[in-house]
Each structure stands twice: as structure tokens, then as C-alpha cells.
Amino acid sequence: MKICGIRRIEDALAAAEYGADAVGFLVGQKHASPDFVDPDDAAAMVAALPPHIDSVLVTHLAEPDEIVRLANTTGVSAIQLHGDTSPDQATEIKQRVAQLKTYQAIHVVDAQSIDTARQYTTVDALVLDTLDATTDQVGGTGRTHDWAISRQIVEQLPIPVILAGGLTPDNVAAAIRQVRPYGVDVNSGTKGPDGYKDHTELKRFIDNAKS
Structure with a gap:
């Protein structure tokens, strides 16, 4: 289970305390998102994490040189x-x-997304997310997609599949029951009005997912 869009170390530590397996830091922006942080800030938060929790560089960049450099910088x-x-x-x-573990995000739009997912089986896992073309957001949209397609990807591909896209404390259990993913990933569904993580919702999400 990954909590994404971390911008404060207190939110990362809360996620770890409540039972998350990983936290995600958005670095390297090309599309709309309010959650990106500076590489140095990400590195400081990564260094402060407990050893049992994975730190994930989430990036819009595509060029291998840039991404490898960012991964090394942030640790x-x-x-x-x-x-x-x-x-x-x-x-x-x-x-x-x-x-390092490497995940590839796949935007679930229609049945064609299954064929797209098949092209990325050299990575360690896929993250199924929702695209919002109207706002140029490629993640953190707060919108779900067709979970029936996600279930097909889980069933047909040989690598782990992580479900993202519009998950909340209220729908995560139903999503897990329908899709049967390897794990789940949440960003906007655990935010408070200030844009940072709401620790009550964060704990509720993790508890509901694990139950």
C-alpha cells in the first residue's frame, strides 16, 4: 500500500505509523499537479523515513538520464x-x-489499456490510474476508472498490479474486492482541505484497505 503526494515529513511518518508500505514523492513535473516537491526536499524526507518503508520517486519525466539522476539525488x-x-x-x-523497484503507470481508459499494459511487463509492477484530459492531470485526479478493465489486467498480466485512481477510505474495500490487485495507491482520497494529508482519513484508508 502506497500513500502518494507526500509533501511534509509528518505526513510520511504518519503513513508509516498507520501501516503503509510505501510513500510517494512527486518530483520532475510536466503535467498539472499541486503535489510536486523540490528534489532536495524529497531527499530530506526520504532520509528521515524509517527503514521498513519504501520511498518512491513519482515522476512525469520520460528520459532515462533525467530519471536515473533524480533517483540518485533523492535516494x-x-x-x-x-x-x-x-x-x-x-x-x-x-x-x-x-x-531499485520500478513501476509503470497505465491510464485505464478503455479495453485498449489492456494492450498498453502488456507492453510494460519488464518493470516490477504496474500502477493503474485515471487520466483527466480536461485538466492535464495524469494522476491524483480523485476520479475512478472502469474497475472491470483493471480486473482483466490483473488476471491477464504476469507482474503485480497496483490499483490507483479515485480511491478513498469509503471505496477502497469495494475496489479491492472487485479488482483483486497486488496493492493500492492513494493520493487525493487522503487529503484535507489544506491540500496536505488528513491523518484521520489516512488512518481510515489504511485500516479499511488492510481489513
């Missing part, structure tokens, strides 16, 4: 490719940082 244990990375680029990144 993360995993990379989530959430931009326009091609299958060949994803494979190259995985080969160059073999010690």
Missing part, C-alpha cells in the same frame, strides 16, 4: 514512471537501476 528505493515513458525507456531505466 529513493523505487521509481514510478508516471509520464510518457516508452516501453523501451522503461526497460532501460529498469536495467540501469536494477537495485
Whole structure:
């Protein structure tokens, strides 16, 4: 279970305390999002995390050189490719940082998304998310997608699949029952009115997912 869009260390530590397996830091922006942080700030938060929790670089960048450099700068244990990375680029990144876990985001739009997902099986896992073309947001949209398609991807692909996109404390249990993913990933569904993590909702999400 990953809590994404972390911008304050207190939110990362709360996620770890409540039972999250990973936290995500958005660095390297090309599309709309309020959650990006500076590489140095991300590195400071990564360094302050307890050792049992994975730190994930979530980036819109696509070029392997840029991404590998960011991963080294921030000191993360995993990379989530959430931009326009091609299958060949994803494979190259995985080969160059073999010690890190590498995830590829797939936007579930229609049945064609299943074929798209098949092209990225050289990474360690896929993250199924929702695209909002009206706002140029490629993640953190707060919108769900067709979970029936996500279930097909889970059933048909040989690598782990993580479900994201519009998950909240109230719908995460139903999503897990329908899709049967390897894990879940949340950003906007655990935010408070100030844009940072609401610790009550954060705990409720993790508890409901684990139950």
C-alpha cells in the first residue's frame, strides 16, 4: 500500500505509523499537479523515513538520464514512471537501476489499456490510474476508472498490479474486492482541505484497505 503526494515529513511518518508500505514523492513535473516537491526536499524526507518503508520517486519525466539522476539525488528505493515513458525507456531505466523497484503507470481508459499494459511487463509492477484530459492531470485526479478493465489486467498480466485512481477510505474495500490487485495507491482520497494529508482519513484508508 502506497500513500502518494507526500509533501511534509509528518505526513510520511504518519503513513508509516498507520501501516503503509510505501510513500510517494512527486518530483520532475510536466503535467498539472499541486503535489510536486523540490528534489532536495524529497531527499530530506526520504532520509528521515524509517527503514521498513519504501520511498518512491513519482515522476512525469520520460528520459532515462533525467530519471536515473533524480533517483540518485533523492535516494529513493523505487521509481514510478508516471509520464510518457516508452516501453523501451522503461526497460532501460529498469536495467540501469536494477537495485531499485520500478513501476509503470497505465491510464485505464478503455479495453485498449489492456494492450498498453502488456507492453510494460519488464518493470516490477504496474500502477493503474485515471487520466483527466480536461485538466492535464495524469494522476491524483480523485476520479475512478472502469474497475472491470483493471480486473482483466490483473488476471491477464504476469507482474503485480497496483490499483490507483479515485480511491478513498469509503471505496477502497469495494475496489479491492472487485479488482483483486497486488496493492493500492492513494493520493487525493487522503487529503484535507489544506491540500496536505488528513491523518484521520489516512488512518481510515489504511485500516479499511488492510481489513
